[in-house]
Amino acid sequence: MDVDAYAYAQRRSWDRLAELSGRGRLSGAEADELVTLYRRASQQLARLQSHSPDPELVGGLSALLARARARILRGRIDAWREVGRFWTERFPAELYRARGWWAGVGAAFLTVATGLAVWVANSTDARHLLGLHDDNGDLTGPGGAFETYYSEHPHGAFAAHVWTNNAWVSALALFLGILLLPAVSVLFMNALNVGVSAGLMADAGRLDAFFGFILPHGMLELTAVFVAGGAGLKLGWTLVDPGRQSRGRALARQGRATATIALGLVGVLLVSGLIEGFVTPSGWPTVVRIGIGALAELAFLGYVFVLGGRAARAHDDAGRTVGAESEQSATTRSAG
Known part of the structure; x- marks a missing residue:
């Protein structure tokens, strides 16, 4: 040798x-x-x-x-450091980049739900068309199904149930987004459920109870659904319009971003599930329960727009710097 x-x-x-x-x-x-x-x-x-x-x-x-x-x-x-980077950089940055999509989904969802609520509350024909009974006291009355839904099971088991259910709804909105119309259908059905419930409670003169039970967990929960729907539709639109990249490369890039959002939403929905399981049925004053929900929602929005905005801008600036250096290097080699 x-x-x-x-x-x-x-x-x-x-x-x-x-x-x-x-x-x-x-x-x-x-x-x-x-x-x-x-x-x-x-x-x-x-x-x-x-x-x-x-x-x-x-x-x-x-x-x-x-x-x-x-x-x-x-x-x-360093794997633990990567976990930290996921929650402080990658996940909030992807939420920030998709903000236009999920804000649009949220606006459309709330518009549809509000319109349905007004229609159901003020039109007997609307209730008949939707297959609703004239007498809904068992649902809307004090101690009715709308209220007991939040307290008929042990808090821990109920929190786990709603976490699983909300994760499933969000997963459908996310991963059916590539097909566009099925994701829109999932979002519409959820808007229909919210709108009909609000309309029936308003017709019964109990809209205050509706908001008292929905808002504590619903602000964060619905925001998570909006994020899932917006990210899913963004993925689907990438298939229609990949921009300057090839369709395969654009889908791969957006697919990674969608997977990041999906993983992060598990944690967000866990928080909303805990609020729904322990705060909503707690019997605390309504203002306290809604205040806790509002704090959770504001914390999430701050997480997205402060931490996420900073992480997204830092990543984009780094990308532009690398691109400029590569272009300069290529120009130097050509000149040589």
């Missing part, structure tokens, strides 16, 4: 291993490359130890492998 020739042939991969081992942050592809180069260099070290009398070469490669091993282990520890 010609050790010098062997070492010369492997020098480029060893230099690359040294470069990746010294970097502060690696992309997913770079992390995979680091592990691959580490394994290959370990095999090469074993071969050199069997054939090479050069302790300097063996010692240098051993030291390189030690640094690479430490970098790999640190990368595993």
Whole structure:
């Protein structure tokens, strides 16, 4: 075995291993490359130890492998840091970028629900058309089904139930968005349910009870549904109009953003489920229950527009800087 020739042939991969081992942050592809180069260099070290009398070469490669091993282990520890980055950067940034879509969905949803509520409250024909009975006291009266729905089950079990149900509705709105019309149908049916309930409670003169039970959890819950619907429709529209990118590349990019939003909404819906399970039926004064819901909603909006806006702008600025440097480098090479 010609050790010098062997070492010369492997020098480029060893230099690359040294470069990746010294970097502060690696992309997913770079992390995979680091592990691959580490394994290959370990095999090469074993071969050199069997054939090479050069302790300097063996010692240098051993030291390189030690640094690479430490970098790999640190990368595993950094997984928790990545979890932190998801909640402080990636998720809020994607919410911020999709803000126009989910704000539009929210405005349309509330317009439809309000229109249906006014129609149902003021028109007997509307109630008949929707298959509703003239006497809805069992639903709208004091102690009726609308109120007991929030207290007929243990708080913990009820919170888990609504969390699962709301996650399912949001998932449908998100992932049916690529088909556009099914997502619109899911959103419309939810607007119909809210509008009909509000209309019946208004007809019974109990609109105050409706808002007292809906608003504490409903502000955050419905916002999460709006986000899911908006992100889903944005994904579907990417299929129709991919912009300057190829359709496949645009869908892949938006699909990753949609998956990020889907994962983050699990946490948002958990918070709204806890409010619905423990605060809404608590018996506390209405102003207190609505105040807790309002604080949760304001915290979410601040999370999106402050933290998310900052993260999105920082990422976009970094992208423009890299693009400008790449363009300048290409111009320099052309001039050379």
